[in-house]
Amino acid sequence: MLTIDQISKKFGKLNVLDQISVAFSSGQTVSLVGPNGSGKTTLIKCILGLVLPDAGNIIVNGMAAAHGFDYRRHIGYMPQIGRYPDNMRVAQVFDMIREIRSDFTGTSDDDLIRSFGIAAFENKPMSALSGGMRQKVSACLAFMFQPPILILDEPTAGLDPLASEVLKEKLMAEKAKGKLILITSHILSDFDELTSHILYLMEGKKALFQPVEALREHTGEARLNRAIAQLMKQHA
Amino acid sequence: MLKIIKFVLYDILRNKIILGYTFFLLAIGFGLFNLSDDPAKGVVSLLNLALIVAPLVSAVFTAVYFYNAYEFTELLAAQPLQRSAILLSQFMGVTIALGAAACLGLGLPIALFSPNASGWAILLVTILLSIVFVALSLLASVFTRDKARGIGIALLAWFYFALLYDALVLMLMFSFSDYPLEKAMVVMAALNPVDMARIAVLLQLDYAALMGYTGALFREFLGAWTGIALAVLAQLLWIVLPLMAALRIFRYKDL
Numbered sequence: 001m002l003t004i005d006q007i008s009k010k011f012g013k014l015n016v017l018d019q020i021s022v023a024f025s026s027g028q029t030v031s032l033v034g035p036n037g038s039g040k041t042t043l044i045k046c047i048l049g050l051v052l053p054d055a056g057n058i059i060v061n062g063m064a065a066a067h068g069f070d071y072r073r074h075i076g077y078m079p080q081i082g083r084y085p086d087n088m089r090v091a092q093v094f095d096m097i098r099e100i101r102s103d104f105t106g107t108s109d110d111d112l113i114r115s116f117g118i119a120a121f122e123n124k125p126m127s128a129l130s131g132g133m134r135q136k137v138s139a140c141l142a143f144m145f146q147p148p149i150l151i152l153d154e155p156t157a158g159l160d161p162l163a164s165e166v167l168k169e170k171l172m173a174e175k176a177k178g179k180l181i182l183i184t185s186h187i188l189s190d191f192d193e194l195t196s197h198i199l200y201l202m203e204g205k206k207a208l209f210q211p212v213e214a215l216r217e218h219t220g221e222a223r224l225n226r227a228i229a230q231l232m233k234q235h236a
Numbered sequence: 237m238l239k240i241i242k243f244v245l246y247d248i249l250r251n252k253i254i255l256g257y258t259f260f261l262l263a264i265g266f267g268l269f270n271l272s273d274d275p276a277k278g279v280v281s282l283l284n285l286a287l288i289v290a291p292l293v294s295a296v297f298t299a300v301y302f303y304n305a306y307e308f309t310e311l312l313a314a315q316p317l318q319r320s321a322i323l324l325s326q327f328m329g330v331t332i333a334l335g336a337a338a339c340l341g342l343g344l345p346i347a348l349f350s351p352n353a354s355g356w357a358i359l360l361v362t363i364l365l366s367i368v369f370v371a372l373s374l375l376a377s378v379f380t381r382d383k384a385r386g387i388g389i390a391l392l393a394w395f396y397f398a399l400l401y402d403a404l405v406l407m408l409m410f411s412f413s414d415y416p417l418e419k420a421m422v423v424m425a426a427l428n429p430v431d432m433a434r435i436a437v438l439l440q441l442d443y444a445a446l447m448g449y450t451g452a453l454f455r456e457f458l459g460a461w462t463g464i465a466l467a468v469l470a471q472l473l474w475i476v477l478p479l480m481a482a483l484r485i486f487r488y489k490d491l
Binding site: 011045048049050051052069070071072073075077079081082083084085086087088092096097099100101102138141 | 239240243246247250251304305306307308310311312313314315316317318319488490491
C-alpha cells in the first residue's frame, strides 16, 4: 500500500533521514515515534511530496510519489499546525476544499463535522478560531474524501480531551474499514489501544519497525508507553 | 486552477489593505489633477508617483501574502494539485487584486480628468509594473523560508529599481562621458522595468525635456511607437522570466 524505499534527506549538512526503508499495508495503524528532531515530520512530508527526498523512492498504491501529484488523492493529511486564509469562514474552507476535489465522486465523510459540532462555529472567520478549533477543521478535512491512507501529525496536540476521544473513535472506525493510518504523537497513551505497529526513528534512521505485541514481548512491558521509554533508553 | 484563483482572490479582496491602497490611489489621483489647471501636468505628477508607489505596494503585499498563506499553501500542496498550479494561482490572485485596485484608483481620476492616450498609458504601465513586482517579489519569497528576509529582498528590489538604478546609470554616464554610450544606455534602460515604464509613457507624452537621456535616445533610435512597443515587451519579459524562475524553484522546494 505504501512503500518507502531507501529514502534519504539532508537539510544542509544534517542527515534528517538516512536510508529509511519500510513497507506499510492496509489495516495497519502505525505510530511513528522517536525523540524530537528524529525525522518524523520530515518522513511524513516526504510521503506527501511536501519535502522532496534526495534519494530513494516512495510508492503509494503503486504510484511513484516523485514529481507526481495525483497519488495524493489516496492520502488524507492532518498537519501539525493548520492555518487557513484568515478572511475565510469555516464553512467556506470546507466548500473550497470540496470544490478543489470536485472530481471526488464518493460521498463526503462528514462524520467529524457533526461529532465535533463544527456547525456551532461554521460562520466564524478562520482568524477568530482557537488552535484547537483549527485542529478540528484540519481533522475534518483529512477524513472528508474517504482516503485509504490517513496521515496525522500530532493530532491531539491542540485538542481537548473530549475532542481527542471523538477523533480516536473515528480512527477506530476507519481502522475497522481496513485503512492504513500513520500517526505521530508524543502522547502515546492516547493511541495505545489503536496502534498495531511501532515505527521508531532515531536520528533519521529506522531503529525499529515492529508489531506492538512483539514489542511488548521484547521489552517485557505491558504498557506501550513504558515499552517505548525502555526502547529510548536502550538506544540512547 | 481557476478554483484556487477564485479563493485566493476572495481571501485577498476581503483584506483591508487592498481597499486602503485603492483609496490611497484615488486620493492621489484626484489631488494631483486638482492641484493644477493643466491636466497634462497632473498626468506627469501622477506618473512619477505611480511609478514609486505601485511597485512598492506590489512587492510588499505579495511577499506578506505569500508568507501569511504559507501553511495554507502547504495544505494545498498536500492535495492532488500540481505545485505550479498553486503558485500560479497565487500569482494570478494577487495580480488581479492589485490590478483591480490600480484600475479603480488610477482609472477613475484619469477617466475624469485626462481620458487620452497618455492617461491610459499611465494606467497600463502601472498595471504592468505592478505585475512585474508581484513576480519579482514572488521569486524572492520562494527563494527564502525566512519571512523577514523575503520581504527584505523584495523591498531591496524595489529600492534598487525605483531609486538606486537611475543614480548608478547617471554615475556611469558621468564617468564615461568621453565615450559614445548611447546604445549601452538603451540596453541599461531595458534592464530596469521602472525605467521602461517611464519611457513608455513619456514617449507617449512627447515631453522631450522630461524624458531624460535614455528616453530621448529611445525616441531617436526607434521612434515613438516602436519605442513604446519595445518598452511594453521588455516589461512583459520582466514578468515572465522571474515568474518562471519562481515556478521552477517552487517545484523543487521543501515546504
